[in-house]
Amino acid sequence: MKTYNYGTAILAAFEHLLDKYPEVFVIGQGLWSPWYVGNSMTDLDKKYGVHRIIDTPVSESACTGAAVGASLSGMRPIVVHPRIDFMLYAMDAVVNQAAKWSHMVGGQAHPAVTIRGIINRGGEQGAQHSQALHSWFAHIPGLRVVMPSTVADARDLLIASVLCNDPVMYIDDRWLYSQTDDLPDVEEIDLRTVGPRCLAAGTDLSIVASGYSTLLAMKARDQLAAQGVSAEVVDLRVLNPFDPTPVVESVRKTGRMLAVDGSWRTCGMSAEIIASVVEHLAPGELRAAPRRITLPDAPAPSSRVLEKIYYPDVDQVAFAAQASMAR
């Protein structure tokens, strides 16, 4: 066992991949600079060379497209976007090209590209430095969307994403980087077998979340336990293709559900979670109306006063859970 934080777990995944697979290379902005990607890529350029760790011009679109093209040519590229907001320039390469390629060419070629988009918000950065767009990406057939919330998943799901033959959007959140855990040696897993997982068992209520929202859910679970409520936390991990079965099983057991999601409300992942559960349960199986906590439908503010009410916090999650219990 070795102790990692979320960031160094990602670094360990990069090292595993670059050591073992010559077809892996990394391309994106800020890869030769220490402050773009936290501690998650430190010194990779020095260890593996600038030909494999390619820091690029300010060209999200071409660099992402180039990674897609390289992935069709026997490589397994990882594109790094230090902030998801800037990645919007690359949407043609992701949505029109990578996600549709297999289908368009009759399943005869597959872009084995991983696109790492980092959520990097808070700190009064405002509307264009704060977005979490996983719900949007999860809407696209052909694009796998991975959101690790734990230190183990940060490492193991990055490796699984890169070894997967499909295009994968791997989304990590800087607010998760301080978590620590002891991990065993890497064991490679097949991303196609990974889905939502019960992270902590409970009997009264299911809290369903992904990424940083899962961390909020786990903290709220502790708070609720002290108040005599036993909450189960289900971590989505893979948002697309979405397998609702473990979520449905959890809610069937507890009879109550709270979806917590760090993206917007309208057409967001929280809606998909609730709809998927409701359509799989009989009318009598729910003991309370499903609830959800999301961002308000507004761009991220800059002012600290507004920022404080914009992002969901642990108290809010615990309060909503208690409200479900009261029904």
Place this chain on the structure above:
Amino acid sequence: MDQVTALVARQFLCSMLRIRIAENRLAEARRDGLIGGPVHLGVGQEAIAVGVSASLRPTDRIFGAHRSHSHLLALSSSVHGLFAEVLGKDTGHSRGMGGSMHLWDQTKGFYGSVPIVAGTVALAVGAGLAAKLQKTGDVAVAYLGDGAVEEGVVHESLNLARIQNIPVIFVVENNLFASHMHISIRQPSDATARFAVANDIPARVIDGNDVIAVAESAKDAVIRARQGGGPSFIEAVTYRWYGHVDWRDDIDVGVNRSQDDVANWKARDPIARLRAAMVAQGHWSAAKDADLEATLNREMEEAWERAMQDPYPAESALLDRVYAK
């Protein structure tokens, strides 16, 4: 014209004529309602793909766009595969999942074409980057049109290709039109090669209806790329005889496109020009020409009939091909 050149010229003629006949066949079938989806025809532009392909090998990585039947067929890809694809049949190059606008035959080096304008340009750069990392000496080719250079990603791609010294050849087929819009009302200059100059990439502007000129330029660019010299840019000026999509002339929807213009450009037919040069030098004759055309017509007829009889994809294909198996 020596014997070797005569042989090459004959291959060029055959390849161009094969593409011409195949595309005219598609035009008729589309007009007659046998093809359900749009076909973007490149009749009149055959010299470019044929000239470029002469220097390519099956391990190279070629990417096309919406008007790419010629790019595919010039690589000796099967006409039957194209016809079946356009008809949405399971035996098509893309298993009937792509149609005319999403062509694929990687066995011949054709990595794919898509209708999003400039959608594959960065992909070609990446395929070239892969070749550089793999040290195979292979090159990538991005076919694009004069409309595509108006897309931002092309400029990013040129810059990236140059700064990373990537073995990629940008082949601009400048046919003066993007859909219905003439280049004079879209750009301040009609020479797209200016963008290569701006990115310090060697560029040539050539007569795209002269297959020998295209082949010579492409050969230089491919050799340069294989030897580690990085990207090149070829602007081949040409004209499409049909309109933007399907079989019509588009002289009514086009801006600055008249029947006179079409007629003038037809007088510069790349096939007729090559044929005349070969005849003038005693390497070709009307009889040989008739033989070739008859052979190709037979090939097309067989391919078409077979494609018409072929099965459509199974319904399971709808969901089975979204992700890799």
